[in-house]
Amino acid sequence: MWMCRMRKCILLWILLASGVFFLLTFWIKYDAALHYREIANKDWRDCLATACGGRRGMRELESAVSPHRPLPTSNSSNTNQNGSTFNKLNLLKADSSSCKELHNRMSATTPRKRYSDDYYIQTVNELQKCSWVIRPEEHEKFRSELSVCCNAVRNFIVSQNNTPLGTNMSYEVENGRTFLITQRIFKMFPQSQPFAGYPYNQCAVVGNGGILKNSACGTEIDQADFVFRCNLPPTLGNISIDVGSKTSLVTLNPSIITHRFGKLNEKRKPFVETVSHYGEAFLLLPAFSFRSNTALSFKVYHTLEAFRGKQKTIFFHPKYLKSLALFWRSKGIKVYRLSSGFMIANAAIELCKEVRLYGFWPFSKNNEGKNISHHYYDNQLPKPGIHSMPKEFYHFLKLHNKGIIKLQFGRCDIT
Known part of the structure; x- marks a missing residue:
């Protein structure tokens, strides 16, 4: 009986000793963990206070990871260089x-x-979200590609140098059709390419997209050395805050002459008054794209001559437009015809050291998902099946991404 009790007592002491040993081990490990955590926190604070950004950086990082403060939401924003948040x-x-x-x-x-x-x-x-920078080497590489295929410096505009007297001019779209360049027609052409300032340092190519509304881009556009515009867009009044007023070259689709100015049969004076808003700009027409364009384009030349307009009438060279269409067809844009905005943007890449595009946005919603009009001055949609502006826009995005051109997507900086 006594031996039995002794065994029970010894077993009890062993259990008690094991429990005490376990508690001591846990306490030592816990104390060590606290010690090393304090050392780590001290090193982390020392880093933030010196090489990692100073006390301000320490406070910002502490607040960013603190479980007692909410993380930033989409409303916590700053404004980038393009005006978006x-x-x-x-x-x-x-x-x-x-x-x-x-x-x-x-x-x-x-x-x-x-x-x-x-x-x-x-x-x-x-x-x-990415800051845009021009990449001169990419720009030069692409400019060289365009120069080899199309050569805007020599062939963008019909001139006496690239279209001799007596030439049978082939049309851009109507294959097999030609137009004889007589002495009377030859005299309409400038002797050479009329871009005396080539190469221009900075050019603005201004589309007519509804995204230009409330963009406040007018000042930035007007600061460019050369400003391209499309299809006689309005620039007077308050809209100039968004689109600017400076114009160096503006394209003119002959359909505008037909619908707005009665083919210049009775509305010659209103036409001259309208184009006078563009100062001494070049009026660029596709006289040799379709036969129906030729007579109307020549009427523009003679009307401005008769009214002594300051604007100079020039014509797209069909050879340039054909070559450009083939170039982009090889890159996936297989359309009936490129848009005039896309044409002049390509010419600008050859003629300018830096190209910025405004108002190129072929969608019914802006980048914030809000509905916008097709043009900044109306909501008239283009005829389906002629152009493929989303495809053109896709390639503009790629050129922007490479630093070859800069696409303006929203509001411009206001300084």
């Missing part, structure tokens, strides 16, 4: 790895037959 943390992230990833992805992408509007808007919003 986005989260500061997203911008810092995008300016490093995200922008490189986006650049590589867009450079490697083979265009599909069609993308949704949402795809374009998402891509634009991603691009806006």
Whole structure:
């Protein structure tokens, strides 16, 4: 009996000793963990107070990771150089790895037959988070490609140098049709390409998209050395705040002459008054794209001559337009005809050291998802089946991504 009790007592002591040993071990490990955590916190604070950004950086990082403070939301925003807003943390992230990833992805992408509007808007919003810089080597490489295929410096405009007297001019679209350049026609052409300031330092190519409304881009546009516009757009009054008023060259579709000015049979004076708003700009017409364009384009020349207008009438060279269409067909734009805005943007890349595009937006919603008109002055949609502006816009995005041109997506800086 006594031996039995002794065994029970010994077993009890062993259990008690084991419990005490376990508690001591746990306490030592816990104390060590607290000690090393304090050392780590001290090192972290020392880093933030010196090389990692100072006390201000320490406070910002502490507040960003603190479980007692909410994380920034989409309303916590800063304004970027293009006037759009986005989260500061997203911008810092995008300016490093995200922008490189986006650049590589867009450079490697083979265009599909069609993308949704949402795809374009998402891509634009991603691009806006990345600061844009011109890349002279990429610009020169692409300019050289255009020069080899199309040579805007020599062939953009019909001139006496590139179209000798007696030439049978082939039309751009109507294959097999020609037009004899007589002495009377030959005298309409400038002796050479009329761009005396070539190469221009900075050019603005202004489309007519509804995205220009409330953009406040007018001042920036007017600061360009050469300003291209399309199809006699309005520039007077308050709208100039958004689109500017300076015009160096403006295209003119003969359909405008037909519908707005009665083919210049009785509305010659209203036409002259309208184009007078563009100062001494060049009026660029596609006289040799279709036969129906030729007589109307020549009427513009003679009307301005009769009224002593300051504007100079010039004509697209059909050889240039054909070559440009073939060049872009090889890159996936297989359309009946390129848009005039796309044509002059390509010419600008050859004629200018830096090209900025405004108002090129072929969608019914802006990049914030709000409904906008097709043009900044009306909501008239283009005829279907002639142009493919979303495809053209896709390639503009790729050129923007490479630093060859700069696309303005929204509001401009207001200084």
